[in-house]
Amino acid sequence: MSKFFATPVRDASTAVADYFVPANAPFSCLVKKGESVRIVDLEGQQAVDTLFYRADDFSERYSSQDTLRVQGSAYVSTGTKLISSEGNLMLTVTADTCGRHDTSAGACSCEANTVRFGHQVKYLHACRENFVIEVMKHGMSKRDVVPNINFFMNVPVEPSGELAIVDGISGPGDYVELKAEMDVLLVISNCPQINNPCNGFNPTPIQVLVFAGEEG
Amino acid sequence: MTVTEDTLLFIEENKRRYAELKAAGQKHAPKALPGPTPRDGSPIPEGAVLHAETIPGGWYWSTPLKAGEALRIRLPHGPAAVSMIAWAAGDKSERLNYADTVKVQWTSALGKGRVLFSDMGRVMFSLIEDTTGFHDALVGGSTAASNRARYGEKALRNTRDNFILAAGKLGYDKRDIPPALTFFAPVRTDADGVFHWLEGKRQTGDFVDLRAEMDLVVALSNCPHPLDPEPDYAPPAVEAIRFRAPAPAADDLCRTATIEAVRGFENNAR
Ligand SMILES: [Zn+2]
Numbered sequence: 001m002s003k004f005f006a007t008p009v010r011d012a013s014t015a016v017a018d019y020f021v022p023a024n025a026p027f028s029c030l031v032k033k034g035e036s037v038r039i040v041d042l043e044g045q046q047a048v049d050t051l052f053y054r055a056d057d058f059s060e061r062y063s064s065q066d067t068l069r070v071q072g073s074a075y076v077s078t079g080t081k082l083i084s085s086e087g088n089l090m091l092t093v094t095a096d097t098c099g100r101h102d103t104s105a106g107a108c109s110c111e112a113n114t115v116r117f118g119h120q121v122k123y124l125h126a127c128r129e130n131f132v133i134e135v136m137k138h139g140m141s142k143r144d145v146v147p148n149i150n151f152f153m154n155v156p157v158e159p160s161g162e163l164a165i166v167d168g169i170s171g172p173g174d175y176v177e178l179k180a181e182m183d184v185l186l187v188i189s190n191c192p193q194i195n196n197p198c199n200g201f202n203p204t205p206i207q208v209l210v211f212a213g214e215e216g
Numbered sequence: 217m218t219v220t221e222d223t224l225l226f227i228e229e230n231k232r233r234y235a236e237l238k239a240a241g242q243k244h245a246p247k248a249l250p251g252p253t254p255r256d257g258s259p260i261p262e263g264a265v266l267h268a269e270t271i272p273g274g275w276y277w278s279t280p281l282k283a284g285e286a287l288r289i290r291l292p293h294g295p296a297a298v299s300m301i302a303w304a305a306g307d308k309s310e311r312l313n314y315a316d317t318v319k320v321q322w323t324s325a326l327g328k329g330r331v332l333f334s335d336m337g338r339v340m341f342s343l344i345e346d347t348t349g350f351h352d353a354l355v356g357g358s359t360a361a362s363n364r365a366r367y368g369e370k371a372l373r374n375t376r377d378n379f380i381l382a383a384g385k386l387g388y389d390k391r392d393i394p395p396a397l398t399f400f401a402p403v404r405t406d407a408d409g410v411f412h413w414l415e416g417k418r419q420t421g422d423f424v425d426l427r428a429e430m431d432l433v434v435a436l437s438n439c440p441h442p443l444d445p446e447p448d449y450a451p452p453a454v455e456a457i458r459f460r461a462p463a464p465a466a467d468d469l470c471r472t473a474t475i476e477a478v479r480g481f482e483n484n485a486r
Contacts, residue, residue: 065356065395074409087361106315111337147315161325194230201230
């Protein structure tokens with residue numbers, strides 16, 4: 001585990017829900033207002049692409065740009081407020097053992113992969129495939145899929161505006177914890193990308209834990 | 217955690233492909249991009265103009281744009297910021313994707329020679345002329361909340377509501393509104409990732425020319441960028457001119473500047 005920034009420090013055994021998300025897989029679950037969700041990078045160097053939707057109105061969704069604007073900075077870590085497309089506070093990052101997460105670069109897709117890596121990689125499972133599969137379970141479609149947060153991905157934006165090319169910085173067991181400020185649907189693509197170092201060339205499983213709110 | 221032999225072989229194979237992809241990419245070195253277009257350069261030929269619109273400060277406008285047409289967005293009355301979203305004309309689920317645009321070109325600093333991608337790996341626009349090179353791809357446009365924070369409790373027009381109106385009048389929905397790009401918004405980060413506004417990077421006469429690379433529907437909003445430190449809300453009118461763009465030559469800069477642009481245009485042609 002790397003650095004540690006968290007309040008309060010929670011014991012994993014007190015979680016009210018404990019989900020195992022296999023390598024490459026999509027996942028979703030509801031997180032109620034006041035509950036906290038912990039996303040654990042079990043083996044390290046695994047990008048976790050994540051979206052949030054307001055549980056009682058999916059047309060209100062995570063907005064990377066509103067989040068960056070309110071935050072005033074390009075990186076996500078402890079204290080970051082995740083803002084919706086309606087300008088409402090969705091979740092607050094309350095713990096982070098990794099130190100930096102990306103919300104500028106969005107998710108991989110078969111189509112973007114052909115542009116980045118060549119047409120021969122088109123038929124490789126990608127995050128947008130996961131997102132479409134998962135949101136359609138909830139009556140949504142591709143138009144509900146917007147640029148997301150990439151937990152455990154380090155995409156430095158340089159003063160020149162260039163995006164730097166760097167390896168993942170998370171180690172086994174690193175986690176990020178978010179307190180829900182409204183009832184949200186959490187949607188994850190456990191990134192299947194194997195064409196660059198963001199997953200250490202080997203996508204691995206993650207764990208999602210939900211903790212009850214302080215007031216019970 | 218013990219790693220099996222199969223996993224090690226899998227990692228080795230992926231690393232080898234990564235090395236091959238990198239080597240292949242290096243064979244197609246990116247072209248050096250030119251400096252900004254001079255403010256008095258690149259006049260639109262008289263007969264090429266299809267429509268000219270003046271968008272008052274605080275307002276929005278939407279237009280269809282056919283492949284091969286271009287849109288000049290110009291600041292005739294001083295510094296302004298113009299936010300843009302766009303959809304494929306025949307399929308509103310395909311839309312401008314800023315994240316793919318910055319990721320595949322490895323830069324959030326968009327300028328002359330760059331292209332703008334849809335979420336389907338296709339090129340929507342080529343940035344064929346640009347007098348500033350200072351635009352915002354990350355922070356997006358203003359909202360009612362950002363206006364309140366900047367200017368107090370007055371009811372002022374904002375980009376989010378403008379795009380809801382533009383989308384609504386087209387028969388689209390809030391869910392169809394993608395994040396925006398904002399032209400003439402000189403935003404950069406410092407070494408810690410904190411956003412800064414670089415005033416002095418835009419002035420009267422600045423323009424950008426966007427050549428449509430597929431049939432599009434475009435929406436523009438003329439509101440101050442949320443990071444603009446100017447204390448008064450007083451956006452001047454901007455000009456939007458739709459015109460027939462010169463046909464791209466075989467060595468067209470935007471189509472050949474990077475291997476990623478080449479592949480994007482290959483996707484357009486399929
Ligand atoms: Zn991915």
